[in-house]
């Protein structure tokens with residue numbers, strides 16, 4: 001049965017236990033979703049009131065079909081989100097993960113961070129090589145191009161919508177829309193790391209979107225422990241060993257504190 005925690009003392013106790021598991025783990029993985037950036041002011045997708053999908057039609061804005069119907073409209077939406085993300089800073093949750101990775105790598109331990117987020121905030125917080133499963137909003141590629149053709153598109157707001165490459169080809173955001181395959185190299189690395197993980201944390205994701213939602217199940221199948229950090233119950237909750245109900249910007253720094261205490 002997953003543990004459901006109510007009081008601060010219970011959360012602290014659970015975090016001490018998770019820090020102990022981390023210390024004994026050969027391989028740690030963290031998989032993040034939109035919730036980890038919520039405290040940086042970036043809207044999530046599926047939160048009933050504030051989520052993007054409560055206000056916009058995902059088929060029109062996050063699919064190839066929607067893009068080809070109206071590229072300027074889709075780019076306008078992405079450019080508005082780019083402007084929000086440009087104003088945003090990594091929060092305490094991003095920073096705690098970057099510090100944890102630094103500590104782990106310093107000790108020659110394996111630490112893998114995979115994210116569904118496209119905002120680039122993990123890198124800005126100092127995470128070294130986050131696996132960006134759904135791409136990165138600060139890059140674009142030709143509509144008919146490969147993932148490997150992605151180029152940085154730093155100007156924000158964009159002067160022209162839709163933007164074009166120097167050779168005139170229509171550019172699309174370097175993200176993964178519904179119905180599209182993820183970059184097989186990145187997905188392969190993430191799935192392999194999940195299969196090796198003795199401890200895998202899923203932070204701030206509704207765990208509804210595949211194949212990212214399959215990562216914790218890969219760890220569970222190999223006997224790994226899965227911890228969820230999320231204020232709300234999700235589709236993953238019944239399957240995990242520990243559910244910590246709270247915001248990642250508050251819980252992750254507390255977990256880091258516990259880890260640092262055990263290391264000293």
Ligand code: BJW
Pocket residue numbers: 032033034035036038039044045046047051062116117118134175176177178179180181182203204205206207208209210211229230231232234246247248249
């Ligand atoms: C906090 C917090 C705080 C709040 N602290 N937490 C049927 C079964 C299985 C699969 C499929 C199916 N039908 C179709 C599919 C495939 C589809 C899919 O999974 N659909 C499901 C919705 C059913 N997947 C795909 O199409 C993927 N490709 C694929 O599978 O290729 C093969 C294939 C092709 C064709 C058919 C079948 C297979 C591609 C998925 C691409 C997803 N793209 C998006 C947009 C990216 C670009 C952009 O940003 O514009 O990715 S959609 C959107 O959802 C975005 C996110 O990365 C993704 C996941 O969302 P996430 O991160 O979980 O956010 P939320 O909002 O859902 O949840 C936030 C959570 O945070 C909540 O739980 C809050 O409680 C919590 N929270 N504040 C911590 N402070």
